[in-house]
Amino acid sequence: MIDNEDDYFLHGAVGTESHDKIYQIYNAVMKKIPERDRFDLQKKHVVVVLADKTNSFCVPAWFILQQSEEICTSISIHLIVLSPGIVERPRRSAVYTIAHELAHAYLGHSYFVNSDEEAKENEIKADQQVIKWGFKKELMSDPDNYIYGNGIKNVFEP
Numbered sequence: 001m002i003d004n005e006d007d008y009f010l011h012g013a014v015g016t017e018s019h020d021k022i023y024q025i026y027n028a029v030m031k032k033i034p035e036r037d038r039f040d041l042q043k044k045h046v047v048v049v050l051a052d053k054t055n056s057f058c059v060p061a062w063f064i065l066q067q068s069e070e071i072c073t074s075i076s077i078h079l080i081v082l083s084p085g086i087v088e089r090p091r092r093s094a095v096y097t098i099a100h101e102l103a104h105a106y107l108g109h110s111y112f113v114n115s116d117e118e119a120k121e122n123e124i125k126a127d128q129q130v131i132k133w134g135f136k137k138e139l140m141s142d143p144d145n146y147i148y149g150n151g152i153k154n155v156f157e158p
């Protein structure tokens with residue numbers, strides 16, 4: 001199994017205090033994820049960006065590469081965009097959010113779903129994965145988690 005000890009790069013806001021703080025937390029989260037799952041995550045080409053203004057989300061994207069008139073291949077990535085707001089939150093809550101978005105990528109969730117039910121299910125499944133990875137304490141510390149907290153209500157019953 002290949003698992004190099006390289007650090008995991010965080011795009012966006014490079015050189016700022018916010019970047020340094022979230023970079024540290026993101027790397028700590030990655031290193032706590034069991035090696036086999038981390039390896040699977042790396043195969044999904046996860047790109048993590050600390051954004052200026054947005055909520056945190058994970059979205060799959062595909063790049064189509066045309067090699068000849070007939071042959072196309074594609075590369076898929078998972079883009080995780082982290083809200084700048086997570087910088088202000090307690091470390092545990094930031095850990096939870098990052099683990100939750102990584103779980104969406106790990107589970108191959110699509111950003112576009114057919115129903116609210118499917119969307120809710122994906123949020124629950126992502127949180128179940130967060131717990132499997134050993135972040136239950138961090139999940140429980142966030143009142144907006146999807147299993148025990150207000151997450152579902154906040155998103156689906158505004």
Ligand SMILES: [Zn+2]
Binds near residue numbers: 100101104122123126
């Ligand atoms: Zn989610």
